[in-house]
Amino acid sequence: MDSEIIDAVTGWDSAPSGGGYGGLRSLADDGFSGAVVAGMTWGFMLNGRLLGVFEGTIADFDDESFEAYRAPDASLPLLYTMKETGGEVRAQYYTEDTPLTDADGTLSAGGFTGYIELSENVLSGDYYVVYHGGKSMSVAFVGNSKRLVTDDEAFELAADEIGIYKVYDVDIDLVEIPDGESDDAASEDESATGAAGAVSEAETTESVDDDEEEHVAPAGDSSSPETTAVDSAEASSASEASDESSSPSTPRADTTGESATATTSDESATQATAPVERAEPGDSNGASGTSSVSSPSTAPAATSGETNGGSSTQPADDETGDDVFSAEAEWRNARSIPSLDPRDAEGETAGERPGSSRRPRKRTDKTESKTASAGQKTQQPKRAPGRSSSASSNATQSAKSATAASSKAVVSLKEQLSEVKAERDRLESERDAIQKERDEHQSRAEELERRVNELESEVDRLRSELDEAGLTSTDRSMSADEALRGTNLFVRYAKKSGATLEKAHAGQAKREDVVDNLRLEHHTTFDTDGLGVDGQPYEEFLHETPEYGFAKWAVTDLLYEIGETGNRSSLSGVFDSIPKADRIELYGTVSVPIGEGETEPRKFDVIFRDQMGNPLFVANLNDSRDPATQSMVTRLIKDSKSVAEANESLGSAFVVTKSFFEPDALEAATAETGGGLLSRSKRKSFVKLSRKQGYHLCLVEARSGEFHLNVPDL
Structure with missing residues (x-):
């Protein structure tokens, strides 16, 4: 452990602590933020989560008494964990070239996890901005006394400083507190949840596929997806009308998929209206893009399971929304530092930002399309001869238009990529020129310093000679x-x-x-x-x-x-x-x-x-x-x-x-x-x-x- 961190932590207020894993779990239940020390082993906790253990392992707390120190600010345990974990310097900027406020906005929008350290060439103190999933907290140690300043005041002080700041990318892995039988039960619950989720997702997917198959054009038509959907809808209407008139008691096609989809949409909307928000790094409103609303791959699966009579063990939003690390996997995927150049940000917006969680719409496989079309051919009346030819022509034209639009988009993206690369090369060239100029000035300064030392030595020598000769080296006189x-x-x-x-x-x-x-x-x-x-x-x-x-x-x-x-x-x-x-x-x-x-x-x-x-x-x-x-x-x-x-x-x-x-x-x-x-x-x-x-x-x-x-x- 760093000695400065040890000195700072031991100066915090002590918190009541028990011993062993039970004591750690008690602190976790209380939402404790601070440090725990068992012998030579240190751990840091934030809102009840054990961020990391250093100079030992979690086993060192088993059946051992330990000391707890409550942090004066929530940013300190996260900062000290990142510093002790160690990270990679991903970028370095000079505040006069890239203001700290610009970097903060870009890192927050990019869902970054790590921290900024502004201390090089800064005499007034050390300044930090800590990020987790884009959510930031600021802390500063000002003056020789290392006076603690936090929140907006710390960020404003840092933004007014002139110096060099570094951006560190740090990967944090939560440490689980062993809990005997409860851990086994939790593992079984998680397995059950995963299995139920998988079954529900499979059932929902089948329902959606069945629903889509009812709207696929007959095999042999070369219609576009848009035209096929229109024609299929018209054919389905005609078929349903015929079936109803001829056999009123015959039930309609299975609508389980439609029912599941509707139920899922209602539940997703309900979940979206009540997310749990906390002003902590990585909350559901953070810049990491993590949301408490169920994604298409999970929410429908859970709902489908309930519609078909099954039970889902997926955790509710109110249990996971306030977890500071509930979306840790997504945050890790967002550790890369976005470019601070506005044109780079435009390029990402025009295309698709790397790491985006969007998923393409599910397209019906060509073979499935043919099979569905063959099935519909026996149930729907035949189209008029001229209608199929017209639809095919329209579909071909639409496909060509879509292809042309896609080609233009690709060309546009390539042009933007070329511009970004050119700008990058220009900035690298400017950087190299500035570094060269800096080295030249440094060399000149060293040369002038050597010259000054030589002249001072010469002056001392001449004064010694004057003193030996009984002369004075005064510039002016007085009575x-x-x-x-x-x-x-x-x-x-x-x-x-x-x-x-x-x-x-x-x-x-x-x-x-x-x-x-x-x-x-x-x-x-x-x-x-x-x-x-x-x-x-x-x-x-x-x-x-x-x-x-x-x-x-x-x-x-x-x-x-x-x-x-x-x-x-x-x-x-x-x-x-x-x-x-x-x-x-x-x-x-x-x-x-x-x-x-x-x-x-x-x-x-x-x-x-x-x-x-x-x-x-x-x-x-x-x-x-x-x-x-x-x-x-x-x-x-x-x-x-x-x-x-x-x-x-x-x-x-x-x-x-x-x-x-x-x-x-x-x-x-x-x-x-x-x-x-x-x-x-x-x-x-x-x-x-x-x-x-x-x-x-x-x-x-x-x-x-x-x-x-x-x-x-x-």
């Missing part, structure tokens, strides 16, 4: 200030379950693990492909800036430096804020209130923010070789105070220099934080705004790509 102003950095992790700043803050992660897991990703307001900044590719320029270096140091090393030196409490504003960092803005601003409903921006080189955008750290950088001055420190203190007064989230303000700090700058920081030997504050380098509010002022020196906290002294 450093403009590039940093449009850049934001994000603190992210390769694995959120791995070592994070939160775990490091709690002492649960090592520094090297955090460094390996942490990602400092960048996002820009401009396209960075082929962008050069100060003669360097953008990413190379960014990673060498002091702004990027300071941000990376703050989120990887500073936390451990504070913790390892025992300053978690004295620098709590910095230590507790680092794990909250989510976004780092370069060359940004923080708005502070200056009056009623008015704000004013404060500019900083680096701004650390949490997920809500609240500022955590602000920093200004001195990128020159000259030392950081008092005015630099004073300006940072002024701007950071405004931010801290408006945002309690601010934990620290940094001044970063690539050289060193002038003594005046250090004194300005000490004066602002109340530091020195006489300071009683437990918090180091702390700018106090109120009894509970404030932030740390930190001075950092950056040399040779490394950062050192100068103030406060750890």
Whole structure:
């Protein structure tokens, strides 16, 4: 069994089931549709009929308990049975050339048994249309979740798709459920039915033949069938009149055949008015052409048997009409796929469609005709001399006309056949041309793909040579200030379950693990492909800036430096804020209130923010070789105070220099934080705004790509 089918079926609702053949018969009586599983053996049932058994035999259910799964739709057991039975691909079409609706109409009209699968080159799902005797049911499995869609909705989804669909011809044999003595009784009933039907048919045929013999022209006449029938009728009338006048008590010719025929016609008409209809594959209204009305070879036979005092065991229509496979033999004969070309369909209509159940009228054998004619000659009066000659001439003319008409019909059919063959050859030629063109395009696409790979390799090689030569391969340039102003950095992790700043803050992660897991990703307001900044590719320029270096140091090393030196409490504003960092803005601003409903921006080189955008750290950088001055420190203190007064989230303000700090700058920081030997504050380098509010002022020196906290002294 296919694993996908097993997974789908075991997800259906369970149905009450017993064991052994009795359990199967109970499901059959309930009209069960679904699957039954005994060990490794699988079976599918539709409306109580066992469609097939796989991975075993029906004997595996004998005296064994089994599980039953009720199908959410009747189409699924039939589809899975056909897929497991296996079939032959009879046709393959592209939806743009032959729409699915056209194929569906043709297959339904042709009484087809099998299924359509639309899945090739279709990304949205798998679509199926299942046929049995031309009756169709649609089912689809949509999306990655294989959502089940059925009926008209499934067919409409399939009809809107573009792809390749295949038509599979599948032969299904029903599996009988063993039933001990009841099976033997059924076999005896079927034998009795067949015997009674055969006798009735023979009696009816004799009656019809006798009736026809009464209307055959005398031997020796060369009249046509039409003229002979007219003459015989007139002769019979005259003979009957003569017989009645001469011998009134003499009974008329036996009319058993006429009586049987009339009775049969009445019963056939009655049966035709009450067929059992079910919206199932293969019902009496299906496109397979199967009807609940008795055919000429069966209905008269049964009626004749009853007229002559016999009994018929032929099943009534109400017992067979609702059987989903009651006309299985006719459906099997209709498995061939009709042509989808309208002209082919016209050709079949003009002639006689293959597999038609029509039967030619019974013609009286020539020898029987002569014998009947000889018999009538003794009972009927002789015709007038001129009448026989005239009738013979008319019969000859009629025969010639019929022969000419038949010849014309044959010629017409041959012409239509030639046209169909020519059209077939044309379509085959077009198909071959399209396939050739497809192969050429595929070859061209492969060639272009190889060329693209070669060019990409050449570009990589040239870039490597440029890098080795110290040159850049940028297409356009941008100033450093403009590039940093449009850049934001994000603190992210390769694995959120791995070592994070939160775990490091709690002492649960090592520094090297955090460094390996942490990602400092960048996002820009401009396209960075082929962008050069100060003669360097953008990413190379960014990673060498002091702004990027300071941000990376703050989120990887500073936390451990504070913790390892025992300053978690004295620098709590910095230590507790680092794990909250989510976004780092370069060359940004923080708005502070200056009056009623008015704000004013404060500019900083680096701004650390949490997920809500609240500022955590602000920093200004001195990128020159000259030392950081008092005015630099004073300006940072002024701007950071405004931010801290408006945002309690601010934990620290940094001044970063690539050289060193002038003594005046250090004194300005000490004066602002109340530091020195006489300071009683437990918090180091702390700018106090109120009894509970404030932030740390930190001075950092950056040399040779490394950062050192100068103030406060750890």
